Amino acid sequence: MRPRILAACLALLPSLPSSAGQNSSFTLDFQVQSGGNTNYFFRDDIAAAQILFPNATADSGPQRFVAALPAGNSGALVYFIPRNASTSLSVQAVNGSLTSTVQAFNNTGISGQMSFDNNASMGVAIIGAVRAMRDYVEGGGLTHEIFNYTLGDFNSSYLQLHRHNINGTITSDFIMQTNPNLNLSFSITPGNNGTWTPPKIDFLLPVNATTGYANFTFLTNESSLAPFNTQDLFLQSPPEEASPALINALAGLANGTSSQGDQVSFLTYENKFTAGGWRFLTYFGRDSLIALRLLSPLLTSDAVETALGAVLERMNSTGALCHEETIGDYASFVNIGNNQSYLGAQPFYDYKMIDTDLYLLPIVSHYFLDLPQGHNRSSAFLAKNATLQNGTYAELLKRNIDYNLARAQAFAHDPTRFDNLLRLRPGQPVGNWRDSNNGLGYGVYPYDVNAALMPAALRAIEALSQQDIIDSKYRSQASSFADTWETHAHNFFSITLNESAASARLNNFIDAANLSVVLLNETMLPKKTSFYALSLKDDGNPVEVLHSDTGETLLFADNVTNDTLSRVAQSLQAYPQGLLTPLGMVVANPAYDSNTSNIHTLDRTQYQGTVVWSWQQGMMAAGLDRQLAFCDASNVTVDFIPSPSNTPAWCQDKQLVSDLQSARTRLWNSINGAPEERFSEVWSYSYNVSTGQWGIADLASISPDGTESDAVQLWSFGFLALADPTAGSG
Ligand SMILES: *[C@@H]1O[C@H](CO)[C@@H](O)[C@H](O)[C@H]1NC(C)=O
Ligand SMILES: *[C@@H]1O[C@H](CO)[C@@H](O)[C@H](O)[C@H]1NC(C)=O
Ligand SMILES: *[C@@H]1O[C@H](CO)[C@@H](O)[C@H](O)[C@H]1NC(C)=O
Ligand SMILES: *[C@@H]1O[C@H](CO)[C@@H](O)[C@H](O)[C@H]1NC(C)=O
Ligand SMILES: *[C@@H]1O[C@H](CO)[C@@H](O)[C@H](O)[C@H]1NC(C)=O
Ligand SMILES: *[C@@H]1O[C@H](CO)[C@@H](O)[C@H](O)[C@H]1NC(C)=O
Ligand SMILES: *[C@@H]1O[C@H](CO)[C@@H](O)[C@H](O)[C@H]1NC(C)=O
Ligand SMILES: *[C@@H]1O[C@H](CO)[C@@H](O)[C@H](O)[C@H]1NC(C)=O
Ligand SMILES: *[C@@H]1O[C@H](CO)[C@@H](O)[C@H](O)[C@H]1NC(C)=O
Ligand SMILES: *[C@@H]1O[C@H](CO)[C@@H](O)[C@H](O)[C@H]1NC(C)=O
Ligand SMILES: *[C@@H]1O[C@H](CO)[C@@H](O)[C@H](O)[C@H]1NC(C)=O
Ligand SMILES: *[C@@H]1O[C@H](CO)[C@@H](O)[C@H](O)[C@H]1NC(C)=O
Numbered sequence: 001m002r003p004r005i006l007a008a009c010l011a012l013l014p015s016l017p018s019s020a021g022q023n024s025s026f027t028l029d030f031q032v033q034s035g036g037n038t039n040y041f042f043r044d045d046i047a048a049a050q051i052l053f054p055n056a057t058a059d060s061g062p063q064r065f066v067a068a069l070p071a072g073n074s075g076a077l078v079y080f081i082p083r084n085a086s087t088s089l090s091v092q093a094v095n096g097s098l099t100s101t102v103q104a105f106n107n108t109g110i111s112g113q114m115s116f117d118n119n120a121s122m123g124v125a126i127i128g129a130v131r132a133m134r135d136y137v138e139g140g141g142l143t144h145e146i147f148n149y150t151l152g153d154f155n156s157s158y159l160q161l162h163r164h165n166i167n168g169t170i171t172s173d174f175i176m177q178t179n180p181n182l183n184l185s186f187s188i189t190p191g192n193n194g195t196w197t198p199p200k201i202d203f204l205l206p207v208n209a210t211t212g213y214a215n216f217t218f219l220t221n222e223s224s225l226a227p228f229n230t231q232d233l234f235l236q237s238p239p240e241e242a243s244p245a246l247i248n249a250l251a252g253l254a255n256g257t258s259s260q261g262d263q264v265s266f267l268t269y270e271n272k273f274t275a276g277g278w279r280f281l282t283y284f285g286r287d288s289l290i291a292l293r294l295l296s297p298l299l300t301s302d303a304v305e306t307a308l309g310a311v312l313e314r315m316n317s318t319g320a321l322c323h324e325e326t327i328g329d330y331a332s333f334v335n336i337g338n339n340q341s342y343l344g345a346q347p348f349y350d351y352k353m354i355d356t357d358l359y360l361l362p363i364v365s366h367y368f369l370d371l372p373q374g375h376n377r378s379s380a381f382l383a384k385n386a387t388l389q390n391g392t393y394a395e396l397l398k399r400n401i402d403y404n405l406a407r408a409q410a411f412a413h414d415p416t417r418f419d420n421l422l423r424l425r426p427g428q429p430v431g432n433w434r435d436s437n438n439g440l441g442y443g444v445y446p447y448d449v450n451a452a453l454m455p456a457a458l459r460a461i462e463a464l465s466q467q468d469i470i471d472s473k474y475r476s477q478a479s480s481f482a483d484t485w486e487t488h489a490h491n492f493f494s495i496t497l498n499e500s501a502a503s504a505r506l507n508n509f510i511d512a513a514n515l516s517v518v519l520l521n522e523t524m525l526p527k528k529t530s531f532y533a534l535s536l537k538d539d540g541n542p543v544e545v546l547h548s549d550t551g552e553t554l555l556f557a558d559n560v561t562n563d564t565l566s567r568v569a570q571s572l573q574a575y576p577q578g579l580l581t582p583l584g585m586v587v588a589n590p591a592y593d594s595n596t597s598n599i600h601t602l603d604r605t606q607y608q609g610t611v612v613w614s615w616q617q618g619m620m621a622a623g624l625d626r627q628l629a630f631c632d633a634s635n636v637t638v639d640f641i642p643s644p645s646n647t648p649a650w651c652q653d654k655q656l657v658s659d660l661q662s663a664r665t666r667l668w669n670s671i672n673g674a675p676e677e678r679f680s681e682v683w684s685y686s687y688n689v690s691t692g693q694w695g696i697a698d699l700a701s702i703s704p705d706g707t708e709s710d711a712v713q714l715w716s717f718g719f720l721a722l723a724d725p726t727a728g729s730g
Contacts, residue, residue: 026229028262029098034680034711035698036061039278040093041266041712042110046100047071047224048266049110050277052711053093061701063091063120065216067110067174068130068278070269072222072328075278076161076174077133079123080116083202090117094213101217107173109219116184116212122201125149128163128172131330134279138707146333149174151199154188159201166332167344175217184212222328228268230256233303239372241640245723249638250298253720260679260720263712264295268303272310272325276681276713283325285311286433287715289359293366293555294618294718297639301373305381308367311360312396313388316351319403321360323353354422355432355446357407358453360400361460362556368469370640378469394470401474404457405481411454412481415488418540421450434534434587438601439608441543441590443535448549451490451532456556458482486559493532495544495592502529502592506576509591512599513610515576516689524573529592531567545598546571546589548579548616554623562650565627565660572620572663575610580670581685582694584612584677585620604684605702611684617671618718624664625722631657638721668726681713 028043033055040051052066068075082089094113101111124141126133127149136143152160157179163172178184185204191197205212234253238246252258267274267281274280275287288307296304314322326334326348335343367374382394389396411420424431424444432446440446461478464470497505503525510517532550533542550568553560575581576591588609590598602609622639629641631651650656674696677683684697700708 026227028266030259030262032263032679032711034677035683035700035709037711038093039711040098040112041263041277042098042100043227043266044100046102047108047110048227049075049100049218050266050281050711051093051098051110051112052278053091053114056090056092062123063089064123065091065114066133066278067218068133068281069109069218069220069222069224070274070281071108071220071224072170073130073282073326073330074128074170074172074220074222074328075130075133076125076127076172076218077136078125078161078174080120080203081123083119083121083204087118089120091115091120092117101219103217103219105221107171107219107221108224109173109217111215111217113213113215116203116205116214117210119205120203122199122203125161125174125198127161127174128165129329129333130278130281131326131328132333138705140705144333145196146336147329148196151188151190154186154190154199156185156187159186159188163329165329165345166336170220170222170328170345172218172220175219176214177217178212178214182213183209184214225269225271228265228270228303228306230254230258230261230265232300233265233268234261234298235300235373241372243636243638245636245638246297249721249723253298260717263679264714264717264720267712267714268307270306273307273714275715276710279708279710280713282327283310283314283322285314285321285323285356286353286359287713289356289363290615290619291715291718293359293363294615294622294715295721296363296367296371296374298721299373301377304367304371304374305377308360308364308381309384309386309393312393312400313386314349315389315396315400316349317399319357319399319401320351321353321356321400322349322351323356324350326350352425352428353431354424355449355453357400357404358449358457360397360457361404361464362453362456364397365460365463369463369467370642372640382469397470401461401470404454405461405474405477408454408458408481408485411489412484415484418445418492418536421445421489421492421536422454434608436608438606439588440535441545441588441593441595441598441601442537443533443543444538445492445536445540446549447490447493447532447534447547448552450485451493452549452552452557455482455485455489455558458485459558482558486557490532490553490564492536492540493542494530495533495542496528496530497592499525499527499529505592505594508596509576509599512596513576513591513603514689515687516692518692519574519576521574521577524577526570529570530563531571531592532564534588543598544590544593544595545602546579546592548585548587548620551616551620551623554627555619556623558644559648560627562653562656565650566656568624569656569659569663572667574666580666581612581673582670583674583685583696584614584683585617585667585670586610586685587613587616604686604697605699605704607682607699607703607707609684611682611699612674612677613682614678614680614713615715615718617667618716618722621664621667621671621722622718624660624667628657628660628664636723638723665726668724672724672726678719679712679716681710681716683709 063080097113152162159176187202189200253261275284334348429437465475534545686695
């Protein structure tokens with residue numbers, strides 16, 4: 001361990017000037033307010049980082065500093081508490097102070113200045129792995145001592161917390177510097193190294209001073225990732241075939257004048273797309289693929305192929321796709337936990353999800369077959385050699401096709417058995433985007449995987465083989481498997497309640513969820529209520545929770561039946577009858593569930609409960625656009641939606657078409673109730689029974705496990721590629 005030597009160098013060397021400079025068109029420097037935090041984003045040629053402080057008015061919440069970098073998924077989490085328990089404390093970033101820095105040994109990172117409005121003490125600090133920081137925040141304040149930092153150099157104006165990763169030579173440092181002119185001094189007593197007690201660190205203002213300042217720096221010797229700048233990420237000019245909606249959607253994205261374009265760019269790098277910040281600044285397969293499906297009409301072929309390549313590269317030798325790539329210090333921790341400590345800090349790839357495997361093919365097919373920027377690109381792309389493993393992209397894609405066909409086979413051969421559907425993997429309580437046991441209502445056969453994604457993957461194999469992009473031998477098997485899956489899988493999830501059962505359950509739910517009968521719309525109470533279960537239990541019994549995963553059916557699947565479409569239209573009505581609150585579409589609604597324990601299991605405090613996930617709204621809107629475009633090609637969308645060879649029969653049903661159009665309008669009215677949240681990850685609602693007022697509730701403040709929302713989330717930016725049909729023009 002050499003923290004002292006390193007600290008000495010750090011203290012002596014002045015910061016090198018940043019080569020990118022303030023005027024570089026490649027510098028990203030913006031703020032996003034979300035969930036009671038102010039998020040500061042900075043990226044240039046040297047470093048990329050997201051910094052969080054509680055927003056200035058959030059005086060009651062814990063005061064903390066978060067730094068998160070895509071480089072090694074490394075960062076720092078540092079809590080500040082009032083030194084005198086009876087006083088308040090606000091710790092803030094000084095506006096405009098954020099900048100990248102290069103220091104001794106080419107360690108790079110981010111620095112800025114923070115202010116204290118009162119004497120403070122340092123609370124818990126975790127330096128190094130963002131994943132370890134998340135464990136602390138979401139795990140009820142638990143941390144493993146393997147992630148302990150050490151106290152480096154310190155005096156009354158300098159503080160260094162140092163972290164040397166479990167394996168290898170990677171280090172991270174959190175440094176604070178001040179001087180008397182900045183109205184602050186440090187009082188530091190080292191901890192007892194023998195018992196690992198943390199040091200006692202106080203931040204003291206002179207008597208009567210109202211604000212003290214300190215510079216902060218987070219540094220690491222992880223290599224920074226090469227970024228995708230907006231002009232390489234987004235199409236600089238619309239393709240010839242572009243609709244007015246696409247031309248409109250592209251405006252400002254590539255030239256850096258769109259703040260949302262900049263936010264997407266912050267999440268994308270030349271070897272992978274990251275899922276969201278601060279919690280998920282690393283590779284996630286599902287997030288990359290869903291974001292691609294929605295955003296690809298706006299993206300360059302380079303960007304799409306990078307993200308597709310990142311997914312292929314991380315496939316395992318069986319053909320399953322990687323859900324999450326754990327890198328850096330946390331990879332060592334996971335490897336040790338798996339009795340594979342000999343792997344050191346080699347990335348850990350997780351293959352537990354059963355949905356991720358199925359998203360790739362429909363997206364590859366959409367890109368190569370439907371999008372102008374994908375035309376004539378397949379041969380060169382598929383001929384590429386993978387770099388993270390042996391084989392060409394063509395070989396890897398074939399492996400995933402074979403894997404999915406093998407998994408489709410049992411049900412294709414005997415579609416009378418629910419247990420031939422795709423089940424969560426043995427011993428895994430999770431498997432699709434509703435990433436928790438309670439998220440699926442404790443079911444094990446998810447609706448989306450079986451009713452939307454497998455049929456879509458099979459049709460994609462058929463389409464790709466028909467166009468000779470993959471071996472034509474796949475065509476007939478994929479086609480006949482798809483017929484069976486499309487016809488039968490969704491039936492196992494079908495729920496129909498008569499009027500009295502539906503209304504009894506609904507009224508019970510209204511009481512239990514502290515809602516009000518005034519929310520019921522009598523004209524929307526049908527003779528029967530039909531929807532698809534969220535999942536099936538191990539015994540095949542449906543989990544009777546109304547949900548939004550039908551959006552995946554509309555966006556990915558073919559030959560969607562008119563019954564399915566009318567169920568979706570019915571689900572898109574005001575909550576609690578349907579999914580639409582005035583502040584967005586909730587992803588689950590247990591109002592009709594005979595198992596009333598799900599009212600609590602999926603309530604508004606749960607990460608996948610009665611809460612709004614923005615990408616699910618985007619998916620539903622895109623799905624409705626796609627289905628409606630099948631009936632009316634003049635339906636102007638940002639996306640390219642080729643007409644099916646036969647117009648679907650349901651297009652003749654004028655009532656259904658009109659119901660779907662009204663449902664789409666209601667959906668957008670709901671989406672437009674929370675415009676400031678649109679690009680964030682997830683939020684909840686509050687409802688006041690006496691005033692009838694709805695409000696946006698920050699999930700972190702009401703969630704029992706403190707799960708908070710990311711301020712920027714890749715797949716939520718799918719909205720950039722959607723045209724709002726309720727907007728006046730365009
Ligand atoms: C700051 O956070 C508080 C709650 O923590 C919230 O009420 C307020 O609206 C937030 N302010 C901004 C500007 O986001
Ligand atoms: C720092 O980086 C520069 C440029 O990449 C390189 O020439 C130099 O050797 C590096 N210095 C150290 C100490 O690694
Ligand atoms: C080290 O970790 C243990 C267990 O999480 C914790 O109790 C202790 O305070 C930590 N010490 C330091 C210096 O972070
Ligand atoms: C703490 O103790 C360990 C082992 O006794 C030693 O290697 C390490 O350098 C000490 N750390 C500090 C910051 O003093
Ligand atoms: C704090 O940072 C500013 C801007 O880089 C710099 O001018 C100043 O000297 C720093 N102060 C200390 C105490 O490090
Ligand atoms: C602090 O303010 C009080 C009240 O204004 C004053 O009496 C006192 O002298 C001040 N102390 C110092 C050290 O400035
Ligand atoms: C960027 O694009 C927008 C929309 O197309 C345009 O209005 C703006 O003038 C452009 N800005 C620059 C600096 O090119
Ligand atoms: C990684 O560190 C752990 C814990 O110190 C050790 O057991 C393991 O051997 C190391 N692995 C490598 C490859 O160095
Ligand atoms: C690849 O992942 C799948 C899904 O988790 C698993 O069934 C299979 O055994 C894995 N293959 C290898 C070689 O580990
Ligand atoms: C891929 O690697 C093989 C050797 O393994 C080589 O012959 C081939 O040229 C490479 N293809 C590309 C596109 O680089
Ligand atoms: C790649 O191929 C080489 C040569 O056949 C082999 O030695 C190596 O183990 C392979 N790597 C992987 C990751 O399979
Ligand atoms: C009830 O639903 C109908 C049909 O969607 C709608 O026209 C009406 O405005 C709704 N009434 C209320 C009070 O929301």
